[in-house]
Amino acid sequence: MSTDAGPAAEAARARKARRERTERFTRHAILLAWTAFIAFPIFWMISTSFKDAGEWVAWPPHWLPHEPTLHNYAQIFAFGALDPTLSRQATEQAFTIWKGLGDATIVCTTASLLALLLGTFLAYAISRFNVGGKYFRHTILMIRMIPPIVVAISILIYYAIIIPYLTTALFGVRVSLFDTYVGLILIYAVTTLPFVIWMMLTFIDEVPYTLEHAARLMGAGRLQVIRRVVLPLVASGMVVTFLFVFILNWAEFLLALTLTHPEVTTLTVLLNKFQSAAEGRLYGPQAAIGTVVTIPVVVLGLLIQKHLVKGFSFGTIRK
Amino acid sequence: MASIALQNLVKTFGTYTAVSGINLDIRDGEFLIMVGPSGCGKTTTLNMISGLETPTSGKIVIGDTVVNDLEPGERGLGMVFQDLALFPHMTVFENIAFGLRVRKLPAAEIMRRVTAAAQAMHIAPLLGKLPRQCSGGESQRVALARTIVTNPAVFLMDEPLSSLDAKLRVDMRTELKRLHGQLKATFIYVTHDQAEAMTMADRIVVMSKGRIEQLGTPLEIYNRPATRFVAGFFGMPTMNFLEGVVEAGAGSSLFRGRGIEQPLPASRSGNLNGGAVSLGVRSEHVLIDGAAQTPGTARLLEPLGDATLVHFDAAEGMSLVAKVPPDTALTPGAPLKFRFAPDHCHLFDAESGQRCA
Numbered sequence: 316m317s318t319d320a321g322p323a324a325e326a327a328r329a330r331k332a333r334r335e336r337t338e339r340f341t342r343h344a345i346l347l348a349w350t351a352f353i354a355f356p357i358f359w360m361i362s363t364s365f366k367d368a369g370e371w372v373a374w375p376p377h378w379l380p381h382e383p384t385l386h387n388y389a390q391i392f393a394f395g396a397l398d399p400t401l402s403r404q405a406t407e408q409a410f411t412i413w414k415g416l417g418d419a420t421i422v423c424t425t426a427s428l429l430a431l432l433l434g435t436f437l438a439y440a441i442s443r444f445n446v447g448g449k450y451f452r453h454t455i456l457m458i459r460m461i462p463p464i465v466v467a468i469s470i471l472i473y474y475a476i477i478i479p480y481l482t483t484a485l486f487g488v489r490v491s492l493f494d495t496y497v498g499l500i501l502i503y504a505v506t507t508l509p510f511v512i513w514m515m516l517t518f519i520d521e522v523p524y525t526l527e528h529a530a531r532l533m534g535a536g537r538l539q540v541i542r543r544v545v546l547p548l549v550a551s552g553m554v555v556t557f558l559f560v561f562i563l564n565w566a567e568f569l570l571a572l573t574l575t576h577p578e579v580t581t582l583t584v585l586l587n588k589f590q591s592a593a594e595g596r597l598y599g600p601q602a603a604i605g606t607v608v609t610i611p612v613v614v615l616g617l618l619i620q621k622h623l624v625k626g627f628s629f630g631t632i633r634k
Numbered sequence: 635m636a637s638i639a640l641q642n643l644v645k646t647f648g649t650y651t652a653v654s655g656i657n658l659d660i661r662d663g664e665f666l667i668m669v670g671p672s673g674c675g676k677t678t679t680l681n682m683i684s685g686l687e688t689p690t691s692g693k694i695v696i697g698d699t700v701v702n703d704l705e706p707g708e709r710g711l712g713m714v715f716q717d718l719a720l721f722p723h724m725t726v727f728e729n730i731a732f733g734l735r736v737r738k739l740p741a742a743e744i745m746r747r748v749t750a751a752a753q754a755m756h757i758a759p760l761l762g763k764l765p766r767q768c769s770g771g772e773s774q775r776v777a778l779a780r781t782i783v784t785n786p787a788v789f790l791m792d793e794p795l796s797s798l799d800a801k802l803r804v805d806m807r808t809e810l811k812r813l814h815g816q817l818k819a820t821f822i823y824v825t826h827d828q829a830e831a832m833t834m835a836d837r838i839v840v841m842s843k844g845r846i847e848q849l850g851t852p853l854e855i856y857n858r859p860a861t862r863f864v865a866g867f868f869g870m871p872t873m874n875f876l877e878g879v880v881e882a883g884a885g886s887s888l889f890r891g892r893g894i895e896q897p898l899p900a901s902r903s904g905n906l907n908g909g910a911v912s913l914g915v916r917s918e919h920v921l922i923d924g925a926a927q928t929p930g931t932a933r934l935l936e937p938l939g940d941a942t943l944v945h946f947d948a949a950e951g952m953s954l955v956a957k958v959p960p961d962t963a964l965t966p967g968a969p970l971k972f973r974f975a976p977d978h979c980h981l982f983d984a985e986s987g988q989r990c991a
Contacts, residue, residue, distance in 0.1 A: 525719035528686050533733030533784065534707030543732075547723045 357609070363602035364388070371598040387603035412604055415585030419608075421496060422571075422581060423564040426503035431557050433504070434511025435519075435549070439541065441512065442519040443527075452516055459509035467573045474498050474574055494578045502570055507560045514559065518552030519545065558619045562612055582608050636697060636710075636787035636820045637662040638683065643692035645678050652678040654844040655692065665814050665821040669831040670841035670867070676824045677792055679841070683822065684713055684790050696788065707736070712786035714794040718777040720765035726752075726776050727761040733784040751783040771802045778810075782817065791823040795830065807833055828868050832856070840864045858980075862987035865914045865980055871943060873914045874954045877984060882907035889913050889979070893949030894928055896974050898981075910984035917943060919978035920956035922964070926971040930954070932964045946970060 492498030685706035859865035878891015
């Protein structure tokens, strides 16, 4: 570069810097607007969770609660009968979070673990023995593309009518999967299994065959090879997969709504029950629960981020 | 006893035949090298011996036992893989100890044997490291230590040196040879590198298209290649080949082809009169000297230090290579006269490629 072209080059540089500044500004403006759009409902939910009944649907809207209260939280976290001070006409029915939280935790954890266990072994079989043929892995993901509403009613018929009828006729015992933990766990495990298989396939495919061959030549049986060589190498992938599937189950609504009532109540279903005859929807407690149940998902999401990086950069450890 | 016999061994993948009925007796304590181009079936054969592949038909006998139906771990073999296959999540110690842990040996015994194996391979300081912290040569030694620690009677090696740089590869060749002498175990080694085969093997098996082309000592294979394929595969640069016919005369006979007439000793030509053959001659047996008659033109010179390769054109656009002393006065473009050393001309049947006489 010659210094003779100084002023011209200077001007060109300035133009370039100006253009870059404009681009940066525009980019950030768009991103900020988008973030505001996305984050607003969450802000509104958190804000509402601190509002008392009168403010829920006030007009003009109260962006922040004028008289902040923990009333909603006290209400959802209450044990036993509602304290008279917490009771009010609008919330005569006591809705607490405990039942929903407990049920959701039991169902989601068990179902996710079950799917993870089955899916990992299925993925191993598909990866190593080409089970199902060349296109099976795509077929599996396609199964998941079916909207739940398509199967919800059929499953309900099986759970509530066919299975009880058949077991009564055949064994003399009425077994119903409707409104049971087992029923919901089974359907959750089955619906998330394709995801588990799909995700675990990517991780297992990354484990070189020769590692298993080496282990087998040293005398390890198939199960030992899986336990000592394959599983440790895909462990972080399994964590990612578990978290992903857990979040899916945690947020599931339609199947839980269709297949349970009144015994098993997951959080999503519980949220839907928040209405009273006198006041309609109970936005305050609903927002409080929404806020509370979002926390684990956010935490898990952050965890996933960390493990995703580790999980998907797995290929680089190959020696 | 760790002799191995392969009997009519066949392996097909769908319609593709990888190994088509080979018979091979591997002696106890032998360093046998299987060599051949990619896809010749050498790795498939090794995998069948190891048990990682099941033969389509035929028998594998180790010692006195037919092992076709034994699991890989039950055959008493050790194997070093092309990519070494060290377990990335285990330390060097755990890698070496793996086979012992699987056998459920007591901890003290494992400690003793791993330490001994590590010392034998000079990697004792690495025991606490992970494989990814080891260099190429170190990883190689770890893989060997992991194999020797279980005292297998047979070592299988699938191109174990191919990932190393040239210098390290030469060092490891010496190391492997030393190891073989020390352990007195049977080594079966697969490679496509003829130099590795020549330098290390007691016997070499040359394979092509799923068949054994020749089995012999390195010098037998170099000096009396059984087929044109073997002749062309071994030796750097590749052997010169000329197509032509043999004309038998009284006492001696003549090879005639592509503008060249080459007298042959009677013992070489036998009853080939009129038969179409390939004449093969190695570059060091192409002589450019005073006795030479056939004209050619030097095209390219490659000095190797201890010798110089002269690529030259002869009649009918034929291109040949001669290995001459390094002080040659030839320059590219210069005319020259060449001849073949009659005792080192190899004749192969033009059709089958089999050696004639």
